[in-house]
Amino acid sequence: MxxxxxxxxxFCFGVQRALQMIDSKVANHEKIYTLGDVVHNKSVIRSLEQKGIKILQEDIPQDAADSVLVIRAHGIPRKQLQEMKRIFKDVVDTTCPIVMKLFMTAEQMHKQGYKIIVFGKKNHPEMIALMGYVQDVIVTTEPIPLHIKSCVLSQTTMSTYEFYKFLEKSIDISNFKELRVINTICDxxxxxxxxxxxxxxxxxxxxxxxxxxxxxxxxxxxxxxxxxxxxxxxxxxxxxxxxxxxxxxxxxxxxxxxxxxxxxxxxxxxxxxxxxx
The missing domain is CATH 3.40.1010.20 (4-hydroxy-3-methylbut-2-enyl diphosphate reductase, catalytic domain)
Structure with missing residues (x-):
């Protein structure tokens, strides 16, 4: 055979970076929580739990003021990040730089008056985080009529082929005056x-x-x-x-x-x- x-x-760079940031806190014998799964992989999560790291879903632990909170590589909404910094002794933000670039690009284009449309899965953690940066963003995998002034981006983990297919079909059913397309899919x-x-x-x-x-x-x-x-x-x-x-x-x-x-x-x-x- x-x-x-x-x-x-x-691992990609973003995941490797996140785990190295966590290991630096483990080395200092910190009490560590992660806000949800840091990455989507069972063996990685199991390895973190074996190091004594606990995963939070919603409830804030009673010892938060003496603990470190790790923000997952997918990121979280900005207001939630600020709130966690207020509650925990220390917050380690492992948001992937490529994901953060998407957030910043969407926010910048929104400030310039563009309607932000993102090709992505609405319930994916990355997209939930994005909605905390641009609240009226449209996240969809189905082609939609574009606004008069639109900017189309993509969730970083989507298929490049499907992104451009989505874009092509959306353009076909649209009557816009200005369109910006920025491929934010991770290389x-x-x-x-x-x-x-x-x-x-x-x-x-x-x-x-x-x-x-x-x-x-x-x-x-x-x-x-x-x-x-x-x-x-x-x-x-x-x-x-x-x-x-x-x-x-x-x-x-x-x-x-x-x-x-x-x-x-x-x-x-x-x-x-x-x-x-």
Whole structure:
């Protein structure tokens, strides 16, 4: 059996940066909470919990004044961030710089009088955070008539192809006077899209490794499935449930919040299985 691993796997810069910021606080023996999942990956969250880090969903802990709060890489609304800084001893904001650039771009364009339309998923944490910067932003994945003066942006983890398809269809049904289009999709996720296509064309089966609640990982699974047989798993152990008997070439791609160690484990498990068969 042949295994093809995409050139770019494991953490992206934003996730690596977030985890390094957290580790610096762990090293100082701080009491740490995270506001929701820092990233969308089960093994990463489990690793943080093993370090004694607790995940908050809504309730503020009684020891907040003596604790550190970590803001997830997706960001949070500005007012909420200010409130957390008032409550906790220290707040570590791990918002990805690329995500923050989207927030700042949307805010700047809004101040210039543009109606902000963002191609994205309304309930995604990144988009919820964005709505705290531009309250009347329109977040949608369905083409809509554009306003007279519009600026179209994208959630950073969306498909580049689908973004431009959305834009094209929206323009077709619109009567605007001024339009600004700014591609705010992360270059790293866009690069992994093209690599996924390359791997899929050479493989009988593509295994997409990463969180199923991860937008960029789910996007890769969708892309690969349009080319070849594809399975999306969250952890290496799940490969034991996949029938590999008729597979000659397996491709492996990952989301940007998937640890490189998981890629190594997955590859080893596949090779060990074939040796036993």
């Amino acid at each position: 042949k295994i093809i691993v995409a050139d770019d796997t494991g 790293v996720t866009a690069k992994r899209e093209s690599q996924t296509q390359e791997v899929a064309r050479k493989s009988d089966l593509v295994i997409v490794l990463g969180g199923k609640n991860s937008s960029n990982t789910s996007k890769l699974a969708k892309i690969a499935s349009q080319i070849t047989k594809t399975v999306h798993i969250e952890e290496p152990s799940e490969v034991d449930e996949i029938d590999l008997s008729a597979i000659k070439t397996i491709g492996i791609v990952t989301g940007t919040s998937t640890p490189q160690e998981d890629v190594k484990t997955l590859t080893e498990k596949i090779l060990n299985r074939r040796e036993k068969e």
